[in-house]
Structure formats: C-alpha cells, structure tokens
Amino acid sequence: MSAVRHLSPLDRVLIEAQRALETTLGDPPASRPYPARADDPLLPAPARRHAAGLMRINHVGEVCAQGLYFGQAAVARDPATRDHLLEAAQEETDHLAWCARRLRELDSRPSLFNPLWYAGSYAIGTLAGLRGDGWNLGFVVETERQVEAHLDEHLDSLPATDERSREIIRVMKEDEARHADHAEEAGARVLPPPIPQAMAAASKLMKLVAYRL
Structure with a gap:
C-alpha cells in the first residue's frame, strides 16, 4: 500500500495557482448534464444582450464563489469543513461551465475582470477562514443567500422567451440553497453587521461592472 503524500508549501501554492488559472482563464468541464433543454429562442439583439449581461453576472458570481471557497478551504482547520467547502x-x-456555455450560445463572453474578481474573493475567503470554521461557514451561508436573491431577480428580468437561461438558473438556485442549508447545519455563525451589508455593496458593484464588461 502506497504512503499518503504530504503536500509541501510549494505544492499547495501550485495547486491554488492552477485552480485560479482554470477558473478565470480556462474552461473547466461540468460533472453534471447541461440543464438547458428548451429550444434556443431567436431573441432580438437588445434582449440577447440583456440576457448575456445577466448570464455574465452569474458567471462572475461563480468565479467569486470558487475564489471564496478555495480560499476558505486552504485555511480551514476542520477536515469536515474543508471537505464541505471543496x-x-x-x-x-458546474455552474461556471453552464454559464460559460450559455454565454457562447448568446454570442457573448465572460467578464474581462475575472482574474480580479477571483483574487479579491480568494483574499476574503482566506481572511474569513482564519477567523475559524464557524465564521468560514457563516460566509458560505451569507454568500449563498445573497446569490439566491439575485438569481430570483434574474428569473424575473430575463426575456420572457429565454427559457434556456431560466432552466440553468433554477438548478443553480437549488444548489445554492442546499449549500447554505448544509453550512447552517454544520455550525455556521451568523455574521454580525456590517459584514453582510459590505458583502451586498461589493456584490452590487460587481453586478454593475460585469453586466457590461
């Protein structure tokens, strides 16, 4: 039986760098089937641009989630918490791959600032994780609840005939709710003010930029 390899600090740095590159510049594959089953509608140009802007926001949200979770997992103290985050x-x-595919279908592209979004989220995740696993999980809950809310807004705002984007967003929303529920069950702490408000303000800025860029 082979011995378990213990990762050196350099190994860990290289792993995190690879994750960052795959998330922001690569095209990581989904492990689950693409949720969009409806026919792709012939959207007028303004409606197509609007749908693409919303899906670009969702793609950025997944880039941020990757950065946040990998940053938290890198410093998590409890193996169970680390496994939950990973x-x-x-x-x-999966969400990242689905949003990227939908952007291509809409003749659009991801945000130009994805490396910046990832780096900022990774830094926040690392800082949250250093406070302890309860805070780690608390950030998961607050992040996912805020994501659920903006996905609801997108379901209302998408062009009426764009059922393909809606099918993707509905599955994403179910997953985000489950992540938050599991984090609460695992012992998440409630984040004190003004952290949720600061997270909401940062999310609002991200959405304004990502919608166009």
Whole structure:
C-alpha cells in the first residue's frame, strides 16, 4: 500500500495557482448534464444582450464563489469543513461551465475582470477562514443567500422567451440553497453587521461592472 503524500508549501501554492488559472482563464468541464433543454429562442439583439449581461453576472458570481471557497478551504482547520467547502466548489464549477456555455450560445463572453474578481474573493475567503470554521461557514451561508436573491431577480428580468437561461438558473438556485442549508447545519455563525451589508455593496458593484464588461 502506497504512503499518503504530504503536500509541501510549494505544492499547495501550485495547486491554488492552477485552480485560479482554470477558473478565470480556462474552461473547466461540468460533472453534471447541461440543464438547458428548451429550444434556443431567436431573441432580438437588445434582449440577447440583456440576457448575456445577466448570464455574465452569474458567471462572475461563480468565479467569486470558487475564489471564496478555495480560499476558505486552504485555511480551514476542520477536515469536515474543508471537505464541505471543496464539495460546494465542485458544484460551483458546474455552474461556471453552464454559464460559460450559455454565454457562447448568446454570442457573448465572460467578464474581462475575472482574474480580479477571483483574487479579491480568494483574499476574503482566506481572511474569513482564519477567523475559524464557524465564521468560514457563516460566509458560505451569507454568500449563498445573497446569490439566491439575485438569481430570483434574474428569473424575473430575463426575456420572457429565454427559457434556456431560466432552466440553468433554477438548478443553480437549488444548489445554492442546499449549500447554505448544509453550512447552517454544520455550525455556521451568523455574521454580525456590517459584514453582510459590505458583502451586498461589493456584490452590487460587481453586478454593475460585469453586466457590461
């Protein structure tokens, strides 16, 4: 039986760098089937641009989620918490792949600032994780609840005939709710003010930029 390899600090740095590159510049594959089953509608140009802007926001949200979860997992103290974060990150990879594919279908592209979004989220995740696993999980809950809310807004705002984007967003919303529920069950702490408000303000800025760029 082979011995378990212990990763050196350099190994860990290289792993995190590879994750960052795959998330922001690569095209990581989904592990689950593409949820969009409806026919792709012939949207007028303004409606297509609007749908693409919303899906670009969702793609950026998944880039941020990857950065946040990988940053938290890198410093998590409890192996169970680390496993929870990495499992959630895998489902976020599915969301990332689905949003990227939908952007291509809409003749659009991801945000130009994805490396910046990822770096900022990774830094926040690392800082949250250093406070302890309860805070780690608390950030998961607050992040996912805020994501659920903006996905609801997108379901209302998408062009009426764009059922393909809606099918993707509905599955994403179910996953985000489950991540938050699991984090609460695992012992998440409630984040004190003004952290949720600061997170909401940062999210609002991200959405304004990502919609166009």
